[in-house]
Each structure stands twice: as structure tokens, then as C-alpha cells.
Amino acid sequence: xxxxxxxxxxxxxxxxxxxxxxxxxxxxxxxxxxxxxxxxxxxxxxxxxxxxxxxxxxxxxxxxxxxxxxxxxxxxxxxxxxxxxxxxxxxxxxxxxxxxxxxxxxxxxxxxxxxxxxxxxxxxxxxxxxxxxxxxxxxxxxxxxxxxxxxxxxxxxxxxxxxxxxxxxxxxxxxxxxxxxxxxxxxxxxxxxxxxxxxxxxxxxxxxxxxxxxxxxxxxxxxxxxxxxxxxxxxxxxxxxxxxxxxxxxxxxxxxxxxxxxxxxxxxxxxxxxxxxxxxxxxxxxxxxxxxxxxxxxxxxxxxxxxxxxxxxxxxxxxxxx
Amino acid sequence: xxxxxxxxxxxxxxxxxxxxxxxxxxxxxxxxxxxxxxxxxxxxxxxxxxxxxxxxxxxxxxxxxxxxxxxxxxxxxxxxxxxxxxxxxxxxxxxxxxxxxxxxxxxxxxxxxxxxxxxxxxxxxxxxxxxxxxxxxxxxxxxxxxxxxxxxxxxxxxxxxxxxxxxxxxxxxxxxxxxxxxxxxxxxxxxxxxxxxxxxxxxxxxxxxxxxxxxxxxxxxxxxxxxxxxxxxxxxxxxxxxxx
Numbered sequence: 001x002x003x004x005x006x007x008x009x010x011x012x013x014x015x016x017x018x019x020x021x022x023x024x025x026x027x028x029x030x031x032x033x034x035x036x037x038x039x040x041x042x043x044x045x046x047x048x049x050x051x052x053x054x055x056x057x058x059x060x061x062x063x064x065x066x067x068x069x070x071x072x073x074x075x076x077x078x079x080x081x082x083x084x085x086x087x088x089x090x091x092x093x094x095x096x097x098x099x100x101x102x103x104x105x106x107x108x109x110x111x112x113x114x115x116x117x118x119x120x121x122x123x124x125x126x127x128x129x130x131x132x133x134x135x136x137x138x139x140x141x142x143x144x145x146x147x148x149x150x151x152x153x154x155x156x157x158x159x160x161x162x163x164x165x166x167x168x169x170x171x172x173x174x175x176x177x178x179x180x181x182x183x184x185x186x187x188x189x190x191x192x193x194x195x196x197x198x199x200x201x202x203x204x205x206x207x208x209x210x211x212x213x214x215x216x217x218x219x220x221x222x223x224x225x226x227x228x229x230x231x232x233x234x235x236x237x238x239x240x241x242x243x244x245x246x247x248x249x250x251x252x253x254x255x256x257x258x259x260x261x262x263x264x265x266x267x268x269x270x271x272x273x274x275x276x277x278x279x280x281x282x283x284x285x286x287x288x289x290x291x292x293x294x295x296x297x298x299x300x301x302x303x304x305x306x307x308x309x310x311x312x313x314x315x316x317x318x319x320x321x322x
Numbered sequence: 323x324x325x326x327x328x329x330x331x332x333x334x335x336x337x338x339x340x341x342x343x344x345x346x347x348x349x350x351x352x353x354x355x356x357x358x359x360x361x362x363x364x365x366x367x368x369x370x371x372x373x374x375x376x377x378x379x380x381x382x383x384x385x386x387x388x389x390x391x392x393x394x395x396x397x398x399x400x401x402x403x404x405x406x407x408x409x410x411x412x413x414x415x416x417x418x419x420x421x422x423x424x425x426x427x428x429x430x431x432x433x434x435x436x437x438x439x440x441x442x443x444x445x446x447x448x449x450x451x452x453x454x455x456x457x458x459x460x461x462x463x464x465x466x467x468x469x470x471x472x473x474x475x476x477x478x479x480x481x482x483x484x485x486x487x488x489x490x491x492x493x494x495x496x497x498x499x500x501x502x503x504x505x506x507x508x509x510x511x512x513x514x515x516x517x518x519x520x521x522x523x524x525x526x527x528x529x530x531x532x533x534x535x536x537x538x539x540x541x542x543x544x545x546x547x548x549x550x551x552x553x554x555x556x557x558x559x560x561x562x563x564x565x566x
Contacts, residue, residue, distance in 0.1 A: 001447070063441020063461025070420035070438055074324045080444055081419035136413065136524060137450045212450065212521040214386075218402055219518045220340075224390040229399065232350070232382035235374055238455040242446065247557055251564040310521070311452035314384055314404060 001138065002245040003304035006060035011128055012157070012296045014054025014087070015150065018121040019158020021047035021094065025121065028097070028114035032107040039169050041101050043162065048094045051124075055087055079134055083127035090120035125154045132303075139208050140307035145201040152197055156190040157296055160267060163187050164289040167274070167282035184275055187288070188268050195264035198299065202256055205306070214313045231315055244312050248305030255302050262295025324418045326411065327427035333502035334429045334468055335408050336488065337511055342495035343383075345401030350381040352490030353405075356469065366459045378455040380466040381405045381487055403496070405487070406453035406466035408432050409526035414445040414454060422463075430502070431470055436462045450524050473498070 024043050027034055035043075059065040072088070074081040096113040099105075129150035132141040163183050214228075215221025248255060267288035274284035357365040357380065367377030381403055388398040408425075412432050415423045422438035423445050425431070434445075434454075439462040446454040446463060454465045469485035472478065482489065488498045499508030511517070519526075 061442070063456065063458075064439065067420065067438065067440045070422075070440060071442070072419075074419050074421050077324045077326075077416040078419045080417065080442065084419065131417075131444070134413075134417065135448055137448060212523055216521050216523060217450075218384075218386055218400070219520055220386060220388055220400055220402075223398060224388045224392075224395075226386050226388050228384060229387040230385035232347075232379075232384055232404070235376065237376065237382075238378065238446070239452045242443065242456070243452075247561060250561070254564055309447070310450045310524070314402075314452060 016157030017050025
């Protein structure tokens with residue numbers, strides 16, 4: 001599948017934003033007074049900004065972006081529509097939490113808003129995943145690894161940025177403040193889990209055949225082995241450009257190693273350094289966040305570019321089995 | 323509304339006899355001509371007379387070669403027109419976020435309302451048959467309408483109230499009619515000639531074509547061919563770096 005940069009940017013950045021909002025909500029739900037108010041406000045704004053930036057980027061690949069509002073209408077059948085609704089709804093509890101910080105309300109309204117934000121953030125990322133996971137035509141997407149993948153990778157993105165900002169916020173980060181509360185360990189665990197999940201996903205898609213064959217696509221299998229001798233047109237068309245993208249498959253092995261390196265060993269090493277250094281730990285924590293984010297971009301690019309669409313069977317020179 | 327209607331009683335569709343098709347592309351050209359100049363609206367091409375013409379076609383005629391499973395049987399070449407099947411359970415409709423894609427309750431035709439389409443392309447990803455093509459010029463998805471502007475057009479003589487591709491077919495390989503009615507000419511043809519679904523394992527349900535005696539087959543996977551001469555400089559650079 002052709003990887004549209006705007007969609008990659010959208011899924012990565014808004015995934016990180018919702019991951020950050022999810023974890024911040026979790027902290028607020030459990031201990032509403034744990035973090036200083038200024039930090040809560042900054043992190044809320046940061047998470048919301050990432051989500052908004054992603055949503056705006058996602059309209060860049062549309063042919064008629066001025067009609068994007070129509071995408072809120074078909075939530076009864078379309079995951080893309082549901083995603084838009086959930087993403088927009090999540091700004092309500094963000095607003096409520098901002099007001100609560102400003103008004104210095106009791107813990108109860110904060111907890112309720114935090115719970116709502118946690119749910120909506122998770123639902124939004126789940127809907128994003130389902131946009132792809134619901135497509136039967138693409139084996140690499142239509143499987144059980146995709147939804148957990150989006151959720152976990154959103155969480156690792158959000159967690160690494162939360163940690164980095166928290167360290168930076170605590171000015172020199174004398175004791176990696178949240179370190180004692182386990183956030184750095186959580187990031188390390190998420191790094192390992194993400195890498196393992198991606199490995200399992202790649203193993204799965206490498207062994208799965210396409211959901212159809214050229215024989216069943218033409219119905220000609222009853223006569224023998226089928227292969228294309230002549231495409232309908234001598235030139236490329238929308239289908240071959242959009243569905244026939246092959247660059248990533250040529251370099252898949254190398255790109256996968258890059259993803260794994262950026263998602264696990266590199267950020268983990270940086271975080272261990274941060275934990276040992278204690279002073280100036282924010283530099284290492286920021287490095288880890290950047291590594292994870294870059295890893296997510298490559299991962300998402302591969303997610304699109306590696307995926308094969310069944311329609312390409314009609315163009316395959318030899319019945320492709322994948 | 324992108325929810326599917328209750329199963330329609332009238333199921334308009336095409337039946338194509340692959341034993342008769344000679345691969346002349348008249349259907350594809352007639353379709354392009356009608357939808358470009360007809361009452362439906364333009365189906366424009368990008369640089370139609372340039373080096374790399376690109377544009378939407380609702381019909382594309384493939385040609386396949388069949389290596390027979392039995393020894394001494396002769397090889398076959400089969401021409402295969404590919405277009406929208408107007409599926410009974412089309413995913414291209416339900417994935418649409420705006421309600422631009424819909425399936426008509428009265429006759430089962432799957433259409434795109436180009437005034438509502440935002441051009442997200444998701445419906446084209448959902449279709450296994452490649453029936454939907456995106457128009458760069460119009461910024462919306464386009465697809466076969468089963469010539470909805472011809473088949474009910476009372477200003478036409480009755481004989482012309484059929485899709486342009488069917489009317490144009492010089493060998494009468496293409497037939498149009500109601501597949502929901504058992505007694506219609508197309509339903510009888512499907513029954514007589516052993517009509518079958520394409521990619522039945524995908525579950526979109528549609529009788530359409532014909533076949534004959536049956537054997538199964540297998541073939542080896544091929545190396546993907548890649549031509550980077552036309553790729554963007556960024557992709558060429560990525561390829562160069564990763565190829566080291």
C-alpha cells in the first residue's frame with residue numbers, strides 16, 4: 001500500500017498524544033495531587049496539541065478537505081467516522097481537566113474527567129487501528145495484532161514523552177522524580193513489549209498467504225495455473241500506484257531491524273543512563289523519546305508500505321502466493 | 323447512509339461470458355466515452371495525450387494465460403473484463419465515513435455521491451476487485467454506476483436502456499439484468515453457463531461469470547520487479563541508502 005505521509009504523521013503523532021493523555025489521566029485518577037498544577041496543564045496542552053496536529057494532518061491527504069466535517073456522520077458503520085467522533089469527544093474531558101486545574105476543584109471532578117479521558121483516548125486509538133484491521137482485502141492489517149499494536153505503540157510514544165517532559169520540568173531532574181514512582185520502569189517495559197509485539201506481528205504476516213489467489217480472483221483455476229499476460233493498459237493507474245507500492249518489501253528486513261533498534265535497545269540504554277546519571281537525566285530521557293518517535297515513524301511507514309492488497313493479484317505476472 | 327439496506331429483491335448486475343469475450347476493449351472505451359461525455363459528468367484524464375496518461379476507468383480488460391493442469395491439454399488465453407460487481411455486502415460502502423458511498427435499496431446499485439465524498443480513498447482499499455478509482459482532478463472517488471443514467475432513462479428507446487459497456491459489446495459477451503429475479507434472462511444464463519463468484523472466500527457474494535470443467539492448480543511465487551526510474555527523488559534516495 002502506498003504510504004501517505006500525512007496519514008503516517010497523523011497515526012503516529014495523535015497516537016503519542018492520546019497515549020500521553022491516557023497516562024496523565026491514569027496518574028490524575030490515582031493521585032490527583034501528585035503532579036504540580038503547572039505541569040498538569042502543560043502536559044494536557046501538549047497531549048491535546050499532538051492529537052489536534054495529527055487530526056489536521058490527516059485531512060491533508062483528502063481530495064476535498066473542506067468537507068471533512070461530513071466524516072462525523074457515519075459512526076454507525078464506519079471506523080473512520082467513529083475515530084473522528086471519539087477524537088473530538090476526547091477534547092471535552094481535556095477541557096474539563098484544564099478548568100479543574102484553573103479553578104482548583106476537589107479531587108472528585110478531576111477523577112471523573114480523568115476516567116472519561118482515559119476511556120476516550122483508548123477508544124480513539126482503538127478506532128484508528130480498526131480502520132485498518134477491518135479491511136479484509138489486506139492480510140497484513142486484517143489480523144489480531146493490529147489493534148494491540150496501535151494501542152501499545154501509542155502508549156509507548158506517550159509514556160516516553162511524558163517521562164522526558166517530566167524530567168525536563170523538574171529542572172535537571174534531581175531524582176528523575178517519577179523514577180521512584182516507576183514511570184521509567186514502565187517505559188522500559190513498554191519498549192520491550194512493543195518490540196516483542198512487532199516481532200510477533202512480522203512473523204505472522206510473513207507466514208500468512210493472501211486471502212485470495214489469482215485463480216479464485218478470476219475463477220479460472222478450474223482450468224489450470226493462471227498468470228497475467230497483458231495488463232489492461234500500458235501505463236500505471238490509480239490501483240497500481242496506490243496498492244502496488246513495493247519499495248518497503250524490498251528493504252523490509254533492514255527497516256524492521258531499524259524499528260526494533262529504535263523501539264527497544266536504544267531507548268532502554270538511554271533510560272538506564274538517565275537512571276544512573278540522576279543529574280541532567282532529561283537529556284537522556286529526551287533522547288529516548290526521540291528514538292521511540294522515530295521508531296514509530298519507520299514502523300508506521302512499514303505498516304503501510306509492506307501491506308499487500310489482493311487487487312494486485314489481477315496485475316501479478318505470476319499468481320502470487322505471498 | 324453507509325449502513326447497508328435490507329437485502330434488496332432487485333439485484334441489478336452484469337453477467338460476462340468469458341468464453342465469448344474476445345478482449346477488444348470496446349466495453350472499456352464505450353464506458354469511458356459515455357461517462358466522459360454523457361449525462362453523468364466528466365471522467366477526466368491527467369495529461370491524456372502526454373507521456374504518462376493517467377485517469378479513471380470503470381472497466382479494465384485483463385488478459386490471462388492458463389497453463390493447463392493436465393498433460394497434453396492446450397494452453398488458453400482468457401480475456402477478463404474487470405468492473406464493479408455491485409456486491410450484496412460491499413465493504414466499500416460501510417467503511418465510508420461521510421455517507422457518500424451507498425447501496426440503493428431499490429435495485430442494489432452501489433454509487434458514490436460525489437458531492438459528499440471527501441476523497442479519503444478508504445473505500446478503494448476495502449474493495450478487492452479494484453472497482454473504485456480515485457480522480458486526482460475531481461478529488462473524489464469514482465466508480466461504475468451501472469449506467470444508472472441510461473438504464474432508467476425514458477428519453478431513450480427501450481433497447482438503449484442498458485449500460486454502455488453492454489450496448490457496445492460486439493460479441494454479446496456482456497449481459498445486463500436483474501440477478502435477484504430467478505426468471506430473468508441473466509439469471510437463466512448464470513444457471514445455464516455455470517456462473518460463479520469472484521474471490522468467493524472474501525464473502526462479498528455476487529454471481530457474475532461463467533466457466534466449464536474444473537481442475538485445481540498451483541503456481542510458484544515470483545520475485546517482485548521494481549522500476550525506480552519513475553520514482554520520486556526521495557524514494558530513489560531511500561532505495562539507494564537501504565540498498566547499501
